Each structure stands twice: as C-alpha cells, then as structure tokens.
Amino acid sequence: MRVGSILGYGAAIWQVAEAIDIDITSDASIKKAASTAAYGMMKYYTGNNTGDNPGNLPAPYYWWEAGAMFGIMVDYWYLTGDTTYNTVVQQGLLSQIGDDDNYMPQNQTKTEGNDDQAFWGMAAMTAAEEKFMDPPSPQPGWVALAQAVFNTMVARWDTTTCGGGLRWQIFTFNNGYDYKNSIANGGLFNIGARLARYTGNSTYADWAEKVFEWEMSVGLITDDFRVLDGSSDTTNCSTVDQVRYSYNQGIYLFGAAIMYNHTNGSAVWANRVSGLLNGTAIFFKDDVMTESACEDNVSTANPHGTCDNDQLSFKAHLSRWMAATAQLVPSTHSTIMSLLKTSAVAAAAQCDGGTDGVTCGQHWTANSTWDSTYGVGQQMSAVSVIQNLLIDSAPGLVTNTTGGTSAGNAAAGTESSSADGSDLVITPATGADKAGAGILTAVVLCGVVAGIGFMVTG
Numbered sequence: 001m002r003v004g005s006i007l008g009y010g011a012a013i014w015q016v017a018e019a020i021d022i023d024i025t026s027d028a029s030i031k032k033a034a035s036t037a038a039y040g041m042m043k044y045y046t047g048n049n050t051g052d053n054p055g056n057l058p059a060p061y062y063w064w065e066a067g068a069m070f071g072i073m074v075d076y077w078y079l080t081g082d083t084t085y086n087t088v089v090q091q092g093l094l095s096q097i098g099d100d101d102n103y104m105p106q107n108q109t110k111t112e113g114n115d116d117q118a119f120w121g122m123a124a125m126t127a128a129e130e131k132f133m134d135p136p137s138p139q140p141g142w143v144a145l146a147q148a149v150f151n152t153m154v155a156r157w158d159t160t161t162c163g164g165g166l167r168w169q170i171f172t173f174n175n176g177y178d179y180k181n182s183i184a185n186g187g188l189f190n191i192g193a194r195l196a197r198y199t200g201n202s203t204y205a206d207w208a209e210k211v212f213e214w215e216m217s218v219g220l221i222t223d224d225f226r227v228l229d230g231s232s233d234t235t236n237c238s239t240v241d242q243v244r245y246s247y248n249q250g251i252y253l254f255g256a257a258i259m260y261n262h263t264n265g266s267a268v269w270a271n272r273v274s275g276l277l278n279g280t281a282i283f284f285k286d287d288v289m290t291e292s293a294c295e296d297n298v299s300t301a302n303p304h305g306t307c308d309n310d311q312l313s314f315k316a317h318l319s320r321w322m323a324a325t326a327q328l329v330p331s332t333h334s335t336i337m338s339l340l341k342t343s344a345v346a347a348a349a350q351c352d353g354g355t356d357g358v359t360c361g362q363h364w365t366a367n368s369t370w371d372s373t374y375g376v377g378q379q380m381s382a383v384s385v386i387q388n389l390l391i392d393s394a395p396g397l398v399t400n401t402t403g404g405t406s407a408g409n410a411a412a413g414t415e416s417s418s419a420d421g422s423d424l425v426i427t428p429a430t431g432a433d434k435a436g437a438g439i440l441t442a443v444v445l446c447g448v449v450a451g452i453g454f455m456v457t458g
C-alpha cells in the first residue's frame with residue numbers, strides 16, 4: 001500500500017499554508033499541537049480497519065515500529081489526558097502478544113529480532129508505569145508481558161562469543177545473526193532496569209548491571225559513554241562499528257536514569273546518567289535534535305538524506321527517553337528540557353506540509369518550512385518531542401508499591417516453546433513472507449571498521 005493513499009493524498013503531495021502552531025509556555029497549546037500531530041500519525045494505522053491485522057502498520061513499515069508507536073501513544077494519553085485512541089492502542093498492544101504471551105506472534109517469528117521483541121516489551125512496560133488501562137481478564141497484565149519478554153531474551157544471552165551479549169537476530173538463518181548490537185542489548189537492559197524499579201526484585205537489577213557492564217567491556221559503550229552500534233566480530237567483538245544512532249544513546253540513558261532512581265541516587269549510576277546525557281550532544285545542532293548519522297546527507301534528489309524508514313523515527317525515542325530521564329534525575333532537568341523545547345518548536349515548524357497543511361517533515365534543523373518528506377517516523381518524532389514538553393505536569397511513574405495496578409508473573413515466558421527460540425520449528429522466511437507482512441529484512445553492509453557496517457533497521 002502506498003503511503004500517499006493511506007493519507008488520502010493520492011499521487012500528489014503539496015503544501016498549503018497552515019502549520020502546527022505551538023506556544024511552549026502554554027500546556028493547552030502543547031496539547032493541541034500534540035493532538036494534531038498524533039492524528040496525522042494514527043492515520044497511517046490501518047489495523048482497526050475491517051479485514052486488516054490489528055497491531056501492524058502497513059508496508060513499508062516494520063513490526064517493531066508499530067510497537068514503538070503504541071508505546072508513544074500510551075505516552076500521549078499519559079501526558080495529554082486525551083483518551084481518544086486508548087481502545088485502539090490497547091487492542092494493538094494485545095493483538096501481537098502471540099500464543100505464549102511473550103510478543104513472539106507466529107506472523108512475525110520468521111524474521112523477528114531481539115530488538116523488535118524488546119520494543120513491544122518496552123511498550124508494555126510503559127503501560128504499566130503510566131497506569132494505562134489494564135488488559136481485560138484473562139489477558140496477562142502489562143508487567144507480565146514485559147517479564148515474558150525479559151525472560152525469553154535472557155534465555156538467549158550468548159556466552160559463546162564476546163563473553164556474553166545478545167545477537168541482533170534470534171534465528172540463525174536471518175542476516176544479522178552474526179551481529180551483536182547495542183539496541184538489542186539495550187532493550188534487555190532497559191526492560192530489566194524498569195522491572196527492577198517496578199517490582200523491587202533484585203534479579204532484574206543484577207541483569208541490568210550485567211548488560212551495561214558487558215556493553216562497556218566490549219567497547220560498545222565507550223569510556224566517555226558514547227554508545228556505538230555493534231560488532232560483527234563474533235569472536236571477541238574487538239572490531240566495533242562506530243556509527244551512532246540517537247535511539248541507542250537514549251535507550252541506555254533512560255535505563256541508567258531508572259537505575260539511578262531505583263538505587264536512590266547511587267554515585268555509579270549518577271555518573272553514567274551524566275555521561276550518557278553528555279553523549280547526546282552529537283544529536284543536536286544549534287540545540288535542535290537531528291539524526292546526525294543520516295540526516296546530514298540531504299539533497300533535492302534525496303530529501304531523506306540516507307535515513308531509512310526506521311531511522312526516520314529514531315528522534316521520537318530519544319525525545320521520550322530524555323524527558324523520562326528529566327523526570328527521574330532532577331540534575332538533568334534543566335539541560336534536557338531546554339533542548340526539548342527548542343527541538344519541539346523546530347519540529348512544529350516542519351509540520352506545515354501535505355494537503356492538510358499539518359503534515360510533519362524530518363529535518364527540524366533545516367528551516368521553518370516543510371521539507372517535503374512524510375511518513376510514520378516523521379509524525380512519530382514530532383508527536384514525541386512536542387508532547388514530552390508536558391512531562392512536568394505528568395504524574396510520576398508508578399511501581400507496584402506506589403499505585404501500580406498491573407499484574408505480573410515472574411515466570412512468564414520461561415515455559416513457552418519459544419523461550420530462547422532454539423526449539424521453534426520455523427523455516428526461513430521467503431520473499432513473500434517478508435514483503436507480505438512488512439517484516440524487516442536486515443541488510444548487511446560491508447565495511448564495519450570504516451563506519452556503517454550495518455544500517456540498523458529494527
């Protein structure tokens with residue numbers, strides 16, 4: 001399905017003079033701007049249409065991005081109070097849990113990666129922390145779903161190479177199985193840290209510490225807390241891909257902030273939070289957020305630069321994880337909110353495109369008019385950075401002792417047939433499988449030492 005047809009634009013996309021106006025000193029104005037951008041994003045979602053698959057975005061968008069989108073829409077309700085999309089969001093989050101309630105549904109397992117599963121698990125964790133409407137009985141609770149994801153990912157911890165770590169892909173027949181990367185391990189770290197805080201169970205905290213220290217031991221997190229993408233050297237991970245993506249930096253920043261909060265402000269985690277926040281500097285140009293690895297290569301012929309569909313959404317994740325860090329670690333608040341405010345103003349200025357006059361573009365640093373790009377990633381990034389200006393008015397993230405209502409199950413996922421993926425009888429995905437389901441086909445590029453060894457796409 002063409003993106004243009006989803007939006008009802010037809011063959012032509014043209015600009016009209018409207019735009020999303022925002023007054024960052026007014027919560028009402030921020031909510032209105034977030035509502036406009038969210039409506040534009042949810043127009044892409046067809047899973048609630050008759051005959052379509054709930055929980056999935058249409059091609060060319062991949063399964064992980066739908067999970068990320070629903071997590072951001074839980075944030076939307078949490079930050080704005082608008083319940084318009086709650087039923088659709090809950091349906092989407094529950095539709096993809098799979099037969100074993102661990103976000104490994106049969107329609108995805110041929111090419112599902114560790115990071116893909118993690119984004120759905122993190123969305124469930126967000127629903128628990130923000131007290132989103134609990135699943136109806138007999139569905140598992142949000143915490144139980146996150147625990148199932150955590151347990152299945154832990155079962156894949158691979159000590160046969162690099163002294164540990166998760167591989168990017170779950171199954172040996174998928175390109176990327178021989179790549180250990182920061183986003184897959186960051187998902188485990190992030191979920192583990194949040195489960196530690198929510199449940200008080202030290203096992204989760206121990207795993208969070210273990211993953212973080214492994215990342216540092218192989219150089220995927222440097223001494224100055226730059227988060228690098230991964231390594232295809234599965235002997236000892238001595239060769240590291242130097243490319244940096246904003247969602248990698250953000251996923252560890254928020255996890256570290258959670259651990260700082262959980263440990264009552266320990267000096268170790270305070271130092272890590274500070275270092276990781278300093279490491280976000282590469283993703284800002286004149287205090288406006290940019291995906292520096294791919295947005296800097298923009299031309300008339302290639303308005304996306306070298307950003308692919310997934311990378312167009314990465315700023316959304318950095319925005320939300322920076323805001324959550326500001327909420328949990330007061331010493332970061334001033335720096336983070338200043339950056340989010342300038343970025344939100346710039347993002348809103350890019351939302352003056354399309355036939356509706358409020359379609360959002362990608363390049364917030366470029367100018368104040370639409371850059372002619374459009375899609376789920378652009379809308380998601382605008383929604384996230386705008387709505388997170390409301391973080392100071394939002395209630396704190398709950399735990400099971402501070403008002404949390406989500407049901408947990410510490411053993412969730414441990415008895416499922418797909419706990420580590422090793423006993424699933426799954427044939428390699430065909431071209432029709434990948435195209436028909438809109439699933440990620442990882443493209444392995446050469447030249448890991450020189451720079452971008454893998455273009456991370458979910």
